[in-house]
Amino acid sequence: MGKEIFRSLKKKLCQIRSKLVIYYFTFLVIPMAMMILIFNVAIHVMKNSEAQYTMNILSQMNNNISETMNRIFTQTARAAVDKSLWSILEKSKEDADKTRGEDQRTVTDILLRYLGDMPFIQSVNVLGYNGEIYSLEDGGASLPRDYVFTNSEWYQKMQAFGTESLLVPTHKSYDMLAENQENNVITYVREIRNDDSSMGYLMLEVETGIFTSYIDSSYFKKDSSIIIIDSSTKKVIYHTKPEYINSQFREGYLSQILSNSQGYLVTDTHKEEQEIVAHTTSEEAGWKVIYTLPVKVAYKSIRSLTFMAVYIFILCIPVAIGLAIMVSKNLTNPIFVLRDCMKEVEDGNIQVEIQVQSQDEIGELSISFQKMLEHIRRLIGEVYQKEIHRKQAELNALQAQINPHFLYNTFQIMDIMAEEKEAYELSDACQALSRIFRYSIRKKEEVSLKEEIEHVKNYMYIQNIRFGDRLEVIYEIVPDTLDMEIIKLMIQPIVENAIIHGIENQDKVCRISISSLVTNDVLSIIVEDTGSGMSSEELSRLRTEINRDVLESGETKRREGGIAMRNVNQRIKLRYGGVYGLYVHSQKQKGTKVILNLPAKRVKDI
Template structure:
């Protein structure tokens, strides 16, 4: 994909490249500034919206605080009323006085409080004393002994109001212990929370919860009832923290209600805070488009002016390409285009001079070809001489001399290869085998040779003279250096994927790893391994060449890897 984009850019006219470059350099800063302005404006909108929501939340919590404070004062006025204390402790000599206090004081007082505050639904005394029950106003504590709120109220500190939400809003308080004679008596007040949690319309669109210190739900508006799971998360963050719910995110506004240790939570969708960002985007895009339109005109004028001289230079180059070498090119401009024009003019002058010199070089080339023909005579003379020696050896029954001469003739015939750099694998193997036969005869067959050649490699072609140097190196530095036992040379050739792999292995003393790495990077005397490796990589690429694997005391394996070529491929 990246190469396709580069090819597309390379195929464009220079005028278009210049236009695109200018446009890119200009558009990027404009887009960055536009995006920055939009981001800042969006943040400002979020901040202002959160400030408004926090202000409304503060107003609501203050209203709830005042209402709760009123109820706290009401219930405190009850527990410190001496008549009520007397009733719950059953501090009466006869039932006549109890009945008088219940009918003449308790019930009128409760009715007065309910009439003054319509949200008070029930006021009840729960007592552990033996006082008789009286309607809903005075009941035995055994009736609610299994209720959760009752146990929590008993564990609360004396004189401290406790708030609960149990199918309605409940507030309880204990009568002072010094009046109860060992019993715990409670006052219980149920309040209609509808008016207490009457939230403003601006916040009703959000998810609002009120929870106690144990994260138990006290109140949830309609938008929050489907998202009660939000309370189960970590809500210890400060106001304005970002809460994520799957693909939806919320800003959290949190307020403490001191009277009851409740917490007011308002989850505001982030999309709602940025509803006004659309107009900012439209204005920003409009300004960007206006700026780009104006800049396009300026870019067109500048690029047309600058490219005109390049077109003129290109026109002169076309005339030279068509053969008009008498053209004289020069420019008085001192910019890069002027320098390029003057250099082209000097290059044209130099080109005419080189054309004149080429005629003389052709004469020198013909003389070199003549000398090359003379050198070609030498190999034929060598072959004829070796053939004569071979015939004389056979005639004298010197068959070993005949075998050496024949091998030497075959070696030089394949080594010279008529001056070609490419040869068949068959001839390359024959050249190597001829060399090995000559060395074995010269050394009285002091080492053994094994060949493992796949038949399929014979029809392939490779670089000329790459196996013999490896075999020579294996004999001189491997087998000849072996201190004990008989030397063994193994030569293998096989096809592997799309490559030909040659292995030359000896059972000599081996070499350390640093030496194995160095022999391919350092020139040696004669036709060394580095020369072979360089030739292979120069023709086929760095993925081919020689690799060396050696272990001290176990021998060395040199591997040549070349691509698999056939005659038709080499011709192409």
């Protein structure tokens, strides 16, 4: 019972209607899969777009920061090698105290010359080993006269590392200077050194507000943050939320961004709120510039794409169902018609005609099936006609053997009688005729070229007795072709025709050449004479006669010799196919050439 149910279910599933239902169900699933794919692709594209945009903005901002810091480093280095400044710092404490006022004005001029066009510099101080401290008095903060820089932390670091300059991360101004300036600054210290020894230090403070000018809020989305940290100390130099400035940066992705000069990442999903993090590096300052944005803000626009995809999918369902019904009907009806016609052909009715109902692949299949039926009917007719031809040829051959048998026996008796009378020339002629008739009555249809040539030589022996010196025969047979297959009695009718038209109608010597050659697996046998030849009109009629069907009636008047050539041509084509056969070339008063083309195969291969 279970097997019967299974077979019934399998049969129904194999029906084209069942398959179409499965296909239509698949078509309903495909749009959903496409929407999911589009959604994922959209997320990927938008993430890449967001990343590229953010990295471009960060790169531009980092270039601005690097350009500013490089300018500070360059101008400070130029001020540190100013010889006027050297001459002031080379003075002893006593001499410096005497010229304090003048030296302060000189230092102010030097500092203004190199650093005066940088409004973001909060203060500049020159510290000498002679104990003197000079500052930029143009509104800048100054250190007290008793400030001992050799006891400062920054000095200890520079001595320990042996560096000529030091960039101190963000700190409160009063942490380094004596004045109670509580704004956040970045301190840069540069050693003043002549050719022989260190003379002091040039120290300046830069307001962290300088970074605000590089951050255009219109470039960044709401809830995003810009952070600048010192790569070595991990301290926050700048943050869009000021309360984080000068604090230690402790985010979990810190080690990842420090290991790469720039990049783009998304924080782990286990975090309360995922963030997009883009970062780059200021090589001049050794800082990391970081941009963060909550994922939910970055991908807000994707929600509208999701709703649109769902809406399109819902609309596709009824449309797909309607199309399924229509397509199923259009597809199955022509198939059922074709199936019924095939059943009739299976029952033996090959005369059935198919009514083509569509122009699609099913219609093309119906047309091809109809053409196949027409081809089958034509092939059956051709096979039938060929069978009739073959039977007729066998009948003709059987009838032709009656006279040769009688004549063969007769010539055997004549040969014996001639030898008894010592008429040896007559005896040789009888023997030649005997061999001719014995060859002609052989039942084997295929012979070697060598056997056919021997038959032709026997025939030509009789003709030479008749015509004497008026007939010359040249044999140019390639030795390698002697064992190739040829149909019996093919060459002799052609030679006989050459004699009739080449010597009987004229007094001059007729030369007949018989040659063979193999080209591209085709054996060609050429019979050429120097007889009277034919005009183009006669040649055309002969070629038409040669290609007439073997069973056509002989009511029309034919050129003498045309029947023999036609029979040879038909025997070749029936035996080997239409690509082989007999071909005639002729010119008036120049002679005639007949070419027999057969497949080049050897008798031993038959």
